[in-house]
Amino acid sequence: MRSKGPYVALHLRMEKDVWVRTGCLPGLSHEIDEMINNERKRRPELLTSRSNMTYHDRKLAGLCPLNALEVTRLLKALGAPKSARIYWAGGIPLGGKEALQPLTSEFPHFFNKEDLALPGELEPFAKKASLMAALDYIVTENSNVFMPSHGGNMGHALQVLLLLPLYITFLNRIMLIGLSEHV
Numbered sequence: 755m756r757s758k759g760p761y762v763a764l765h766l767r768m769e770k771d772v773w774v775r776t777g778c779l780p781g782l783s784h785e786i787d788e789m790i791n792n793e794r795k796r797r798p799e800l801l802t803s804r805s806n807m808t809y810h811d812r813k814l815a816g817l818c819p820l821n822a823l824e825v826t827r828l829l830k831a832l833g834a835p836k837s838a839r840i841y842w843a844g845g846i847p848l849g850g851k852e853a854l855q856p857l858t859s860e861f862p863h864f865f866n867k868e869d870l871a872l873p874g875e876l877e878p879f880a881k882k883a884s885l886m887a888a889l890d891y892i893v894t895e896n897s898n899v900f901m902p903s904h905g906g907n908m909g910h911a912l913q914v915l916l917l918l919p920l921y922i923t924f925l926n927r928i929m930l931i932g933l934s935e936h937v
Contacts, residue, residue, distance in 0.1 A: 763897035778818035819904030843890035
């Protein structure tokens with residue numbers, strides 16, 4: 755991706771398990787929302803914290819992942835041009851490629867690891883989710899702009915990576931100030 759110019763990396767959290775665990779609904783269709791609700795009722799142990807909140811309360815509190823339409827609106831509001839090159843990290847979204855339609859129609863230069871890999875190149879990693887996530891991490895780390903659509907380990911790791919140089923600079927300045935007082 756980097757060799758062809760700047761790009762935005764999106765970490766989309768739109769997989770079925772994310773919708774089940776967060777207590778949120780993807781809003782793709784009534785049938786899909788019902789499927790998520792049924793899965794949640796069948797396996798309540800999957801729901802992470804705040805189980806007394808309704809979907810609407812979670813959404814208003816900012817606890818739900820953004821769906822493709824919401825990410826599209828946000829990118830447009832931030833001024834992303836239609837020509838923006840976008841790499842999306844993450845697993846197969848609930849609803850498949852159709853779930854990404856708002857993004858792909860507004861931003862046609864929309865890629866993931868499968869789009870960038872040569873035929874057969876990802877086969878050794880196909881059943882190894884951690885290695886596939888590591889590939890996403892590497893491509894995302896090299897992006898010009900990173901935007902997570904929800905929390906998660908990748909988002910947290912990249913935030914630390916981006917903030918670490920600032921933290922080190924801050925500590926160095928504090929140390930220099932402390933040293934100058936003793937000279």
